[in-house]
Each structure stands twice: as C-alpha cells, then as structure tokens.
Amino acid sequence: MYSSILHAAVHVPPGRQSVAEAEERFRSHNPHVSLSPGVLAHMYGLSERTVAPAHEQPSDLAAHAARRLFEARELTDPSDVDLLIFAGILADLEEPATAHVVADKLGLNCPVFDLKNACNGVLNAIEVADALIRSGQYRRILVTTGEVSTRASRWSVDDPADV
Known part of the structure; x- marks a missing residue:
C-alpha cells in the first residue's frame, strides 16, 4: 500500500496590507512607543501581508x-x-x-x-x-x-x- 499527493490548490484572499500601513497602525495605537520606519520590513523581510475579508473565518x-x-x-x-x-x-x-x-x-x-x-x-x-x-x-x-x-x-x- 502506498500514498501520493494527487493535487494541491490554494486560495489567497485579495486583501493586502503594506508593512508601512501596519507600522502606521501600530504607531497610531502606541504614540509612547518609538518604532522606526521600515523596521518590520528589515526584521521580517516583508513588504506586505495578505488580509482575509473580515467576514471570513x-x-x-x-x-x-x-x-x-x-x-x-x-x-x-x-x-x-x-x-x-x-x-x-x-x-x-x-x-x-x-x-x-x-x-x-x-x-x-x-x-x-x-x-x-x-x-x-x-x-x-x-x-x-x-x-x-x-x-x-x-x-x-x-x-x-x-x-x-x-x-x-x-x-x-x-x-x-x-x-
């Protein structure tokens, strides 16, 4: 008996959030915290992230x-x-x-x-x-x-x- 992967499929939600948008959102919630522009991109290598619609689980x-x-x-x-x-x-x-x-x-x-x-x-x-x-x-x-x-x-x- 053996097994094999016959097919794979993906669904990527259309929503996007740039790293700059994420950093700005964090700064707006935390004015007492210093977050240098571009630090998330530098630390994690991200330019944007996928965001699912709010109603989707x-x-x-x-x-x-x-x-x-x-x-x-x-x-x-x-x-x-x-x-x-x-x-x-x-x-x-x-x-x-x-x-x-x-x-x-x-x-x-x-x-x-x-x-x-x-x-x-x-x-x-x-x-x-x-x-x-x-x-x-x-x-x-x-x-x-x-x-x-x-x-x-x-x-x-x-x-x-x-x-």
Whole structure:
C-alpha cells in the first residue's frame, strides 16, 4: 500500500496590507512607543501581508481552496473524500473542530479532525494522512488549512518594555 499527493490548490484572499500601513497602525495605537520606519520590513523581510475579508473565518479559506481542488480534479461526489484533516493554527470556534465546519461547507459526510502543531501542522497532517492510507484505513484524505493570523496582531502595548 502506498500514498501520493494527487493535487494541491490554494486560495489567497485579495486583501493586502503594506508593512508601512501596519507600522502606521501600530504607531497610531502606541504614540509612547518609538518604532522606526521600515523596521518590520528589515526584521521580517516583508513588504506586505495578505488580509482575509473580515467576514471570513479559517474554515472559509480552507473551503475556498478545497473547492478549487474539487473543480480541478472534477470531483463532484462528496463521498470521494474518506477523511478530512484541518491543519490550521487558528480556529473558527473553540468547539466544534474547524474540520467539522469545513466539511459542512463542502457538503462532506466523512470523519474529520483538527491537527494543530504551529508551522508544522500541514506537514504533520500529510504525514498522518500517509500513515492512515498506508494502514488501509482510508483511501482519499483531504488536508486543508486556512489562517486569519492578521487578526491576531497585537496593535496596542501598555508598557514600551513589552515591545
């Protein structure tokens, strides 16, 4: 028994925020903190970051990408997926697992679970999917993720020593 990745798809939200805009937002919330222009670009190598629409949750982003995959692979039957693993860091809700929400949005009726391990989550989900396929428990596993980490940005600090 072996496994392989048959297809991959992504969804990148259209919203953008430049590093200069992020720095200005931070400065406006923290006039008591000195933040040199360009420091974030210098420290992190960023020029801009992607920002999801305010109404979209991690499950929406994962579902958008999964729909693209389904269209590319011409998968129309929800039973084509035997298991769904959501490997995001952030969740729509504390409970139920975001995988349940993604499955509902996609019309899937298969077992699901979330796997969280920070930046390694997707890689670990692929490893788990491989092991489950090799064991013969599942044949077709959908690994999804979606992040809205820009919403977790900390814009205000009480003490400049915290920066």
